[in-house]
Amino acid sequence: MSNSKRYSSDLRYKFIALLCLFFVLGFAWNLTRAFSLETLFFFVLSLAVVVWSVLAMLSYVEVSADNLVLFAPLQTNRAVRFRQLISVSENGRFNPVITLIYHPARADGLLDLDNTHSLILPALSEQQELLELLEARLPT
Numbered sequence: 001m002s003n004s005k006r007y008s009s010d011l012r013y014k015f016i017a018l019l020c021l022f023f024v025l026g027f028a029w030n031l032t033r034a035f036s037l038e039t040l041f042f043f044v045l046s047l048a049v050v051v052w053s054v055l056a057m058l059s060y061v062e063v064s065a066d067n068l069v070l071f072a073p074l075q076t077n078r079a080v081r082f083r084q085l086i087s088v089s090e091n092g093r094f095n096p097v098i099t100l101i102y103h104p105a106r107a108d109g110l111l112d113l114d115n116t117h118s119l120i121l122p123a124l125s126e127q128q129e130l131l132e133l134l135e136a137r138l139p140t
Helices: 012-033 037-057 127-136
Strands: 005-008 060-063 067-071 078-081 085-091 097-102 117-120
Touching (some): 097 127
Antiparallel strands (some): 060 067
């Protein structure tokens, strides 16, 4: 694999964002008519879900010959080399995501075998293909 492949986020994030945006508009209209703490709570909750789903919708993963990079808005890019991987698994029922467990790299380029980090990828459109690729690239 000489060039990189891009995996975009799943369409369910767009659906969730659109649905919760309708909730936000409904709760906002309700708040203008009669203010209540319950309506304010659900307005803020719906708004938080809209922000979460839009950020997940704009995230994507690029896989190259030797590493995987998660590009997410408002966050630094997270890169994991295949040689760092410890395990790869798919977790979740409604929103299955890929979780990577890996050894972080030290400043000198060696792996810190005493520590482990995790990286949770957003749900992706070609997630099964990526999961199979990552499982095949796990160091033995």
